[in-house]
Amino acid sequence: MRNPLIGPILDILRTHPEGVGEFEILKTLKQQLPELKNIATDPNLQLFRQHFLIMNALYQLQSSLWQEESLTLSISATHIRILPSEQVPLTNSKELNNSVDVKLAAYYLDWNEYEKTNEEAVTRLLDSFYQGIYQTDDREAALATLQLTRKSPSKDEIKRQYRKLAHQTHPDRGGDTEAFISLRHAYECLMF
Incomplete structure (x- = not known):
């Protein structure tokens, strides 16, 4: 299907x-x-769908520019640009089928991926992303930093303890900036 x-x-x-x-x-x-603002009621699913539609259009455009104009579209999240084919950097992959670009294109060109991804799937993707950022060792260190003894404190307990310690270490109150940043990092880690 051609992307509008x-x-x-x-x-x-x-x-x-x-x-x-x-x-x-x-x-x-x-x-x-x-x-585009109304393609889902859940904000995370809406953002996923907007992103998917854009990437699908970009990869369709990339293919047609190459075939019809001998131009290519350089695609990354931070920089998308039409280039003459001789200016496109080649991938380091020895096999075309294993290159990240080919895998991304295959994913975003598959409309089934768009259709099957619902609110629960986006939540699982985000949860796995956040868990990948903060490993078990990070969680234990964060608990120690916030002086929490329970292994699974509630979000309210984490928030109360963070506020208590942040009040004591806040730089505007004469506290230590490094300690305050460590507390904030621990708080962010535990809130996911």
Whole structure:
């Protein structure tokens, strides 16, 4: 299925020959196409769908530019740009099927991925991402930093303890900046 965002995204790329980030594309598309704001009621699912539609359009555009114009579209989250084919850096992968770019393109070009991803799936993706950031050792260190003795304190207990210790170490109250930052890091770790 041809993605209806290809035309508007091509216009955005035309106005940014130096390249543009995905966030800027999304921001511009939401101004031009208000219906993009209503593709899901859950904010995380809505963001996933917006992202997926943009990436699907970019990979479709990448394929057609290559085949029809001998141009390519360099795609990363922070910089998307149309380039002559000779300016495109080649992947370090020895096998084309194993390159990250090919795997990403295959994922985003598969409409089944869009259709099957619901609110629960997005929540699982986010949870696994956050758990990947904070490993078990980090969690134990965070508990020690916040002087929490229970292995599974409630979010309210974490918040109360953080506020108590942050009040004591806050730099504006003459406390230690490093200690305050450590407390905040521990708090962020435990709140996921």
